Amino acid sequence: MTSEQPYREDKFFLDHLLSWIIIDVDSAFPRVPQIKPYGTHAAGFVFLDHVAGITVRVDSFLVFSSDGYPRLTRNVLGQDERLFYLRHGTGAAILDDGHLVVARNAPLTALTCRKMTDAEMTALHLSSIPSIVENYYKPHYADFRNLSWLDPYRIPWFFDDIQVWLPSDTAHGEMVRVRIEQMLSEDSFAGTLLTQPNVEAGYNEGDSVLVRDTCDNIENRLTIAGHFTSPREA
Numbered sequence: 001m002t003s004e005q006p007y008r009e010d011k012f013f014l015d016h017l018l019s020w021i022i023i024d025v026d027s028a029f030p031r032v033p034q035i036k037p038y039g040t041h042a043a044g045f046v047f048l049d050h051v052a053g054i055t056v057r058v059d060s061f062l063v064f065s066s067d068g069y070p071r072l073t074r075n076v077l078g079q080d081e082r083l084f085y086l087r088h089g090t091g092a093a094i095l096d097d098g099h100l101v102v103a104r105n106a107p108l109t110a111l112t113c114r115k116m117t118d119a120e121m122t123a124l125h126l127s128s129i130p131s132i133v134e135n136y137y138k139p140h141y142a143d144f145r146n147l148s149w150l151d152p153y154r155i156p157w158f159f160d161d162i163q164v165w166l167p168s169d170t171a172h173g174e175m176v177r178v179r180i181e182q183m184l185s186e187d188s189f190a191g192t193l194l195t196q197p198n199v200e201a202g203y204n205e206g207d208s209v210l211v212r213d214t215c216d217n218i219e220n221r222l223t224i225a226g227h228f229t230s231p232r233e234a
Helices: 011-015 033-038 118-123 131-136 139-145 148-153
Strands: 019-024 041-049 053-064 070-075 092-094 100-102 113-115 158-166 174-185 188-193 208-213 222-227
Touching (some): 011 053, 019 118, 041 131, 070 118, 139 158, 148 158
Parallel strands (some): 158 222
Antiparallel strands (some): 019 041, 158 174
């Protein structure tokens, strides 16, 4: 594999998983003028939902004071939480009069945003991991999320899901989707098969599988090497 990595439109969010970001409101909701009075910017937390993909949880709206620090203008905690998740193409907003206005937010790639500084987090009294997304916080996932060589094999907007080659003794084999759940060594991973193979290879959707880095074929570099049984199950 060459050292040059292909362009990923979701790279910013991959680099800022489990981080707070500052979002320009106009870029997120260009067709929802009713949100403008909420504030010029929003505070959002980036995390990965395995069902919905990369998600930004909007916590609050804010403006920047003359001293450069953010000032809270509207806290959305306590509102209908599902309405303030920004994903790649869907979203909604709540108006001040309590009526709901469902509105498509801009694609995440259209957001004007940056990582929030520690000083800004302190000014807004934000915790490093908000309680509302604690169920998505799995520290050991960082082991394989930080492997840049895996990026070409990751499913866009679903960073833990990768394309893997499934060999077959009776057919050509095929590419399947596997969700990595554990890094076993520098070149092996444990995960769950997310697609039902078309070939007869002894695997079914939902199986725990062992994935190895074969290093001998760029296209089919990641290969299912067998079923995986954790030591606790053995």
